[in-house]
Amino acid sequence: MRHDNDTIPREGEHMNIRKYASAALVTLAMTGCATPGPQPGEIEIRRGVIEQITAVQIQSNHHQGVGAVVGGLAGLGIGSLIGGGTGRDVAMIVGTIGGALAGNEVQKKHDRPVPGQQIIVRAANGVLVAVTQPVGPSLQVGQRVFIEGNGDGARVVPTEF
Numbered sequence: 001m002r003h004d005n006d007t008i009p010r011e012g013e014h015m016n017i018r019k020y021a022s023a024a025l026v027t028l029a030m031t032g033c034a035t036p037g038p039q040p041g042e043i044e045i046r047r048g049v050i051e052q053i054t055a056v057q058i059q060s061n062h063h064q065g066v067g068a069v070v071g072g073l074a075g076l077g078i079g080s081l082i083g084g085g086t087g088r089d090v091a092m093i094v095g096t097i098g099g100a101l102a103g104n105e106v107q108k109k110h111d112r113p114v115p116g117q118q119i120i121v122r123a124a125n126g127v128l129v130a131v132t133q134p135v136g137p138s139l140q141v142g143q144r145v146f147i148e149g150n151g152d153g154a155r156v157v158p159t160e161f
Contacts (some may be wrong), residue, residue, distance in 0.1 A: 001085075010151070020054035029116060037077050041123070041146055042105045043107035043149050044148075044149060044150050045146050045147070045148050046077075046123050046124065046142075046146065046147045047123065047124045047144070047145075047146060047147075047159070048121035048122055048123040048124060048145055048146075048147055049121065049122050049130065049142065049144055049145070049146055050119055050120070050121055050139060050140065050141050050142060050143050050156070051109040051120045051121065051122050051141065052119070052120040052130070053117050053118070053119050053120075053128075053139060053140075054117065054118045054120075055116075055117055055142060056113065056116045056117060056118050056132060057114070057116065058113060058114045058115075058132065058133075058134060059113055059114075065108025065110045066107060067103035067104050067105075067106050067108075068100040068101075068103050068104040068107070069100070069103070070103050071099035071100050071101070071102050071103020071104065071106070072097075072100035072103065073096075073099070074099045074103070075094075075095035075096045075097070075098050075099020075100065075102075076092055076095055076096040076099065076101070077095075078095050078097065079092035079093070079095025080092050080095075081093060082095075101120055113132070114134050115116065116133070116134050116135060117133065117134075117139070118131070118132045118146075119129060119131050119132075119133070119139060119156045121145060121147055123147065123157060129147055129154075131147060131154045131155060131156050133154075133155050133156065138160065139156060142156055143146070143158060144158075144159045145157060145158055145159060146158075146159055149156075
């Protein structure tokens with residue numbers, strides 16, 4: 001037995017189909033116009049000649065306060081193993097404070113600036129590019145180099161030929 005609802009589209013169904021078809025058509029059109037960006041694992045490499053090298057100090061990339069937090073947590077853990085009751089509570093507080101102070105001092109010793117160099121390279125297209133990096137391979141003014149990567153991840157390396 002057939003029902004009228006099975007063969008006759010309900011009101012608004014044609015509109016929904018048209019909306020989905022329009023959305024699919026727009027998506028296909030936009031995909032065809034898209035240009036592919038850099039793929040994972042790809043590195044931009046440019047050629048150039050070093051114009052200037054300046055010695056600089058590069059700040060450590062450690063986050064401030066991490067040593068104190070880690071030391072405090074370690075002190076809290078050690079303090080919780082000592083005694084019981086009120087004595088344990090006091091040991092936990094003292095351990096937390098002592099650990100935070102010790103962790104902060106350890107971090108200060110590791111947060112020293114790193115010797116670096118700011119290298120100005122004239123790329124093959126004539127544009128000047130400045131890269132700051134830790135002192136590494138022996139680089140000299142006038143030397144042909146590659147600039148690998150871009151932004152904060154860029155580095156200057158000597159050419160092999």
